Amino acid sequence: MVKMASSGTAILRRISASMALLLGVLILLSTGSCDEQVPLIMWTSEGVSMPHESPPPAGHIVGQQQLASYLEKALNTGPQNVVLFLQDKMSIEDFTMYGGAFGNEQDSVFPNLKGALTSSSSPLVLPAVSWPASNAVIGQLQDQLETTPLYMDPETLSQLRLNASSPALLVFRMPYSMGADLISAKEILSGNDEVVGQVLSIMKTQSVPYTAIYTGLRPSREVASISVEVELGGGRSLLQARGGYRDRQREREGQRKIMEKAEIYSPVEFKKGDETCIMLWAKGLSVSILQKGRWEEHDLAPSTFGEGVKPSLQGSSCDKSKSRLVLNYENVLGFRNFKLILVMSQRHYKVSARRWFTLDNVELEYDGKTAAFNGSRHIYAPAEYSYRCESVTNFRWPLLIPRSTKDLANQWRVSFEDFQIQGFNLSGTEFSYASDxxxxxxxxxxxxxxxxxxxxxxLTYGLHMIMQLRTMDRFDDPKGPAISVPQTE
Known part of the structure; x- marks a missing residue:
């Protein structure tokens, strides 16, 4: 009887905690829209607890520094094996519209996530995180764990043997699609929840404690107005006034514009004297190496572009015919000294009667080895222009080609997203007209x-067949002699 009473008390405590968690989510949800925010959910495996963290006050948007503080406190005492579910797009409405993951709804699209939060002793839900902060989650976890992220799927995870004593950062990318109707989004979210269930089941079979994080890179939808009323203790209270909402809406609009301006970082510049001779910019930059049958990726964008980021350009040079940009990094994919080199040249072509520049080589130097890619076949522009392309990679419609089949470049992947470069005829600190x-x-x-x-x-064939039709010059008369058709052998 005592055991039954204690188990019943534990169940009631879990239900009360879930209801309190849902109430906090609704309060935070009612104070703002999701046009610039994404939710973040963090929990630990069953039987493992992390320090209790109080959610931020209503209407507060968690920034990058505050999110880093939450993660640091959780990882200092919690498990060092981190499972990061990174969805392309996410908003808090995805959980409230399709059956909540936090309340007592029976018809839920997230049964696996709901079960994981229920079994966890100290889950943390942040409904309003600025999406620049959610984009930096991988980098923050990488710095705190001092390990490189492993991009995986459930099948690869089942073949991996984890160790509780050594930290690991496992990243699972999940899609999000918002079609003409909401059914497609619901189906994809349900499939993502199944992936969450498979991963957590594999982690449970390996008996390795873990810290799980579920968030998105971008908000999935915009909401013009949200008003939530919560019934509590028999009375009803309005959580948000109409006039105050307009004021907060104007404030959020100003914050959104500030974040949009902050997102457009200045390009990498190499100067010869006081004049800039090489400029490079990319929205995304990453390199991957094939090790033990799987690709390990490292994101170079945070250490290359951004406010206050100044990568070492030692070894770079430029003149009227040759330009060489050298980006020096440390501790990339286990290599202490790592270099990304872009070599450009320009010359006069008689056929077009003008000068053109080409990106001849993209080289990776590491531990005395070099992996080189040739880009001159596809990456070129008039000498007075800059070159721009949405995607420059050596895989998936490659523009970078390995020099030979035996080159070390076959073990590497290089990816530039929204790439722009100029190595000649620069005037000031802005790119010239872009050749796309x-x-x-x-x-x-x-x-x-x-x-x-x-x-x-x-249509032409049909008209031709119709025009070839010919009528008979004689017709069979039943009163006259029958028409005889001679047979030819």
Whole structure:
């Protein structure tokens, strides 16, 4: 009887904690929209607790420094094996619209997430985290754990053997699609929850304690107005006034504009004397190496671009015909000294009667070895222009080609997102007019042209067949002699 009473008390405590957690989420949700915020959920494996963290006050948006403080406190006492579920887009409405993961709803799209939060002794839900802060989660975890992230899927995780004494950062990327109807988003979120369930089940079979984090890179939707009423103790109280909402909306709009301006960081500049001769900018920059049958990725963008970031450019040079930009890094994928080198040249072409510049080589130097890619076939622009491309990689429609099949470049992946570079004829500290890599004919245009051509051919063939029809010059008269058709052998 005592055991039954204690178990019943524990269940009631869990239900009360879940209801209190849901109430806190709704209070925070009612004070703002999600046009610039994403939620972050953190919990530990069953039987492991982390220090209790009180949620921020209503209307407060968790920034990068405050989020780093939350993560540091959790990892100092919690498990060092971190499982990060990183969804492309996420908003708090994804949990409230499709069956909450925090309350007592029966029809929920997130049964695995709900079960994990219920079994955890100290879950933490941050409904309003600025999306620049959520983008920096990987870098913050990497610095605190002093390990490189491993991008995985459930099948790869089942083959990996983890050790509770050595930290590990396991990243699971999950999609998000918002189509014309809400059913597609609901199905994808349900599939993501199944992935969460598979990963947590594998971690449980390995008996390794872990800290799990579920967040997104961008908000999934915008909400113009939210008003929430909560019934508590028989009475009803309005949590948000209409006039105050407008004031906070104006304040959030100003914060959004400030964040948009802060996101556009200045490019990397190499100066010869007082004049800038090389400029490089990219929204995303990463390198990956193939080790033990899987790709290990390192994000170089935080240490290359951003406010206050000044990578070492030792070894760079430039003149009228050659430009060489050398980016020096430390501790990249286990290599103490790591260099990313971009070599450009320009010369006069008689056919076009003008000068062009090409990105001849993209080189990776590490531990005395070099992996080189040739980009001159695809990456070129007039000498007085800059070159811009949405994606520059050596995989998935590659623009960078290894020098040979035996080159070390086959073990590496280099990826630039929203890439722009200029190595000649710079005036001031701004890029010149950009020559974009996008072709004049997009795939959609080609499909339309081919379909139109096929329809014209079918119509032409049909008209030709109709014009070849001939009527008979004689008809069979039943009153006269029958028409005889001679047979030819």
């Amino acid at each position: 890599c996008a072709g004049f004919f997009s795939p959609g245009i080609w499909m339309g042209l081919m379909t139109s051509l096929l329809m014209v051919l079918v």
